[in-house]
Amino acid sequence: MSAPHEPVPTGPVPVARHTREGIWSARYVWVTxxxxxxxxxxxxxxxAITTVMPFVVAxxxxxxxxxxxxxxxxxxxVIGMVAVGAWCDRSAPTVPLTSAVALFxxxxxxxGLAPTMEVLVAGRLIQGLGVGGETVALYVVVARVYPSLLHGRVFAAFSAAWVVPSLIGPFLAGAVSDFLHWRWVFLGVAVLTAGAFVMVALRLWGLPMHTDEPSRAPIAPRLACAFLVAAGALGVSLAGEAGPFALPVVAASVVLILVAVRPLLPRRxxxxxRGLPSVILMRGVIAGALFGAEIYIPYxxxxxxxxxxxxxxxxxxxxxxxxxxxAEVQGRVGDRLGNQRITVIGTALLTTAALVAMAxxxxxxxxAVIIAGWALAGAGMGLMYPRLTVLTLAYSTPANQGFNSAALSISDAVGAASAIAVMGLVFTGLGGTGAEYPAVFAIAAVLALLALVPGLRMGRAHEQR
Structure with a gap:
């Protein structure tokens, strides 16, 4: 994401003082x-997968x-994020990105070809390795290709990249499932991904994106922690299969997650x-609130x-x-709104959406009430998500962009995975009582409110231009 700036040992990402170039200018257009x-x-x-999963499990x-x-x-x-984050801190992000896309x-x-649910879940696990690494690699690409002045616009474009999928993705996935088969939802995305990557790979390979300050931090301990975090999250998800031992399994898994995730995140x-730690924490909390509840909307x-x-x-x-x-509003007036106002407005919208869904x-x-109400959640996340990414890069240096970008995505994934797992246990435990859906939406509302704690402690980096 930033046209290779000069290495800075401490402090925020350097600011491009004067530029008339935008993210779609000739210099950046192919990377964009x-x-x-x-x-x-x-x-x-x-x-697409959120839409068709109820039919898949049936x-x-x-x-x-x-x-x-x-x-x-x-x-x-999380494993993909840690591996690719460490890889990017030592080299250009191009090869890590290629590997991640292949796994995806x-x-x-x-x-898409799974004969049983167990095989499908195995495919989803491999897919997670790829998409996690892809996310981190793209963040580092932005940090090393674009000047910091353009970071907010790039992340606004990333969020806006959800517009077309949001218009055609769920509808197309449902139509494919209704008129063809749900398997084509997976297979079609695979073909599309391969084709798109072939078109852009040569452009990325031609850009100099090596860091002048490669990290020498050991990778093995962080990878071990990532595996333990993943094991803990899966343990919470599968705790329902443990029968009377479900609660001890959940407790042990949560402790494992908390202990193992600490080295993967900034201190405190x-x-x-205050500062970057709260930025990272807030990302995980709001991700848990939104993504934990959202899978139950189509259900x-x-x-x-x-x-x-x-x-x-x-x-x-x-x-x-x-x-x-x-996201567009954040990209245009985010600096004038400020971090605290964005936090209050965003969490209020997310909480309201969860309460409307619960009711x-x-x-x-x-x-129509839940569909319209859930739009508030989208608006709140659009305000907060790109802002948190901009703040993360503003608090970073070229030497730790990979670590901090990975930490942001790790918090996102761990927060969402933990919330989905807990909500799944609650949903299954209350199945048939009529309280299962209200319960998961109530959990989402509580998480949205809790996001105010780190959200009001994020401070101000040099993200303003």
Whole structure:
């Protein structure tokens, strides 16, 4: 993301003082196209798979693994993030990005051809390795290709890359599932990813993106921690299979996650330390609130309102469009709003959306209520997500861009995976009582409110231009 700036031993990323070039100018256009394409494809698979997963578990008789199919991908993504983050701190991000995309495609192919739910989950685990590494590599690409003045615009473009998938992704996934087969949702994204990467790979390979201050920190301990974090997240997800030992398994898994994740994050992150630690922590909390609850939106529309896959997919469209709109607002006036206002507005929108979803599920209100209400969640996340990424880079130096970018994505994945796992346990435990959907949305509302704690302690880096 930044046109190689000069190494700075301490302090924020240097500011480009004068430039008339934008992210779509001749100098940056092919990198922008490639990076946005990767985000586009990640958005496509995320939105599409969320829509069709209720039909996948029904077809493969894998209802018990519904939450694991999501949380498992997020859990293994931590491993990919750590590996690629360390790799990027030692070299150019091009080879790490290529490796990550290859794993992503392999995982999609395995899931699309899976004969059982267990094999599909295995494919999702491999997919997680790829998408986690891809995310971190793209952040480092931005840091080393673009001047810091353009970082906010790049991340606004990343968020806006969800617009087209939000318009066609859920609807197309539902239509493919209804008229062809859900397997083509996985296989189609795999083909699209391979084709897009071939088109942009040569452009990335031609750019000098090596760091002048390669990190010499040992990789093995961090990789071991990443594996333990992934194991802990999977342990929470699968705790329901432990019968009477479910609670001890959950407790042990949570302790394992907290202990193992600490070396992967900046110091005092779990204590909401001021500055970068709170930026990283807030990302995980709001990710848990949104993504933990969002997978149950189409599930509710299908199970309780009789929606087809096509129409259930459209239930997520308003939220995705609102996300892109919120990101655009952040990109244009984020500096004037300031971090505290963005935090208050964003968390208020997210909390309100969760409460509207809870009320809809509790009293079976019109499905239009939950669809419109969930759009508020998208708007809030659009404000907060790109802002947190800009702040992370503003607090970073060329020597730790990989570590901090990985930490941001790790917090995102661990927060979402843990929330999905816990919500899955609650949902399964309350199954058939009528309280399962309201319960998961109530958990999301609590998490959204908790995000205020780190959100008001983020401080001000040199992100303002």
């Amino acid at each position: 196209v490639g990076a946005v394409a990767m985000i586009f494809l990640a958005a496509m698979q995320s939105l 077809d493969l008789q894998g209802e018990a693994l519904f939450a694991v199919a999501f949380s498992g991908t997020l859990a293994t993504s 495609v392999v995982g999609l192919l395995l899931a 992150t779990l204590l909401a330390g 509710l529309l299908i199970a309780e309102y009789g929606f087809t896959a096509t129409w259930a997919g459209l239930g997520l469209t308003a939220a995705a469009i609102a996300w892109a709109a919120g 809809t599920a509790l009293w079976l209100l019109s499905p």
